[in-house]
Amino acid sequence: MVPHATSVIRFAKPGSKSASAWLLQLLERKPRKLAAVALANKMARIIWASGHVAASKAVHMTAFESRPDPASTT
Template identity: 45%
Template sequence: LEKNIKSQAKLNHQASRLIGIKGVAEITATAAVAFAGNGTHYHNGRHFAANLGLVPREYSSGGKQKLGKITKRGNSYLRRLLVQGAWSIIRYVGKSTDRISVWAKKLIERRGKHKAAVAVANKLARIIWSMLYNQTEYRAN
């Protein structure tokens, strides 16, 4: 089954473009294309990430706005794949100099590895939506 998915990812133009993103492999790319299509169902990348449950829950009362943990709503399979891809970026963050790794390194120093993993997964989701919606190639820097 895994070989079949990998071969399908290479044949699908959208999925093959997504494989160029650091932290996104064949299985994640095919799952993203199957879930999002060409991305036109979502107004922007934040809506796509929210549909995956990768945005913080908001608690508001009396004019105070508090952001909590992620909502965990939506497609749990794709969310899990994106978080695993984020962990692969975080694991080698010290050895990489690309933009997402540098950003993740600063985030780890401020917030810790676990929150950074979810934030990187959120960023990956937004990048995926942008590439699908705009039909563009991935530019690392």
């Protein structure tokens, strides 16, 4: 993830659409390599959260689908 973050930082310039305000402010305060690790950490947390939410929804939907329909009691 750090090489990908380094690549993002290489093209991060004020006024560019690809650079977030968070990243630009971080680059003003911290060295580039430290900012790359921080960006990689942020990217990993976003990826984990999106996968975790998708898995949680899948488990919820599976549990919902396996319930018997109360309208069709025999």
